[in-house]
Amino acid sequence: MSEQRFIIEMGMGNDQYGQDYTKAAARAIEDAIRHSSIPMFDALGMDHAAMRVQVTVGVQEPDKVDCGALLKTLPRGQAEVKAVFGGQNVTNPDSGNVLVIASAAVEAFLPKQG
Template sequence: MSDQRFIIEMGMGNDQYGQDYTKAAARAIEDAIRHSSIPMFDALGLDHTEMRVQVTVAVQEPEKVDCAKLTQGLPRGRAEVKAVFGGLNVTNPDSGNVLVMASAAVEAFLAKQA
């Protein structure tokens, strides 16, 4: 039986002063999941651990994202986080400070229901 995606949420987050890609990614993930409520688990008698959660975060320097830390912060399901190239770095021309912007897609999958 193959998994079927039943939800996808997108979010954006940033770190304005620390150039912390993990912090920006965590804020993007939080932005995405804060808009979701999934009452079907209670309605159908499903355990949320049956859900596979796949998170993709995009930043300019994906190798600087601590994916394990982000995975630990997800509240439900069996989660996996991967970082890819994307997002945006914006440099303040006056101070040289770099603002890091991340985008995230949070997808949830379940085995096809009969």
């Protein structure tokens, strides 16, 4: 059965002092999903379990992202998380501190309707 993407939300998050890519990614995901409300499930009597959620986070060092930990933060659906190269690292020239910036795309898919 084919699927249809019915929502995509984008978010941004950062970790200013710990250079923690997972923390920055979690904040980006939270930023994306906290702006979403999908009343369609209740309106149509659909189960959230039918939804597949695909999360892509972009950071400068994707291998430092704990995708399993991020997966546990997703509230609904059958989810998957992958980290890719993206985002941005910004170094404070005075202190040398690196600010980690992550971007996230949260996509939701349902089986094709009708």
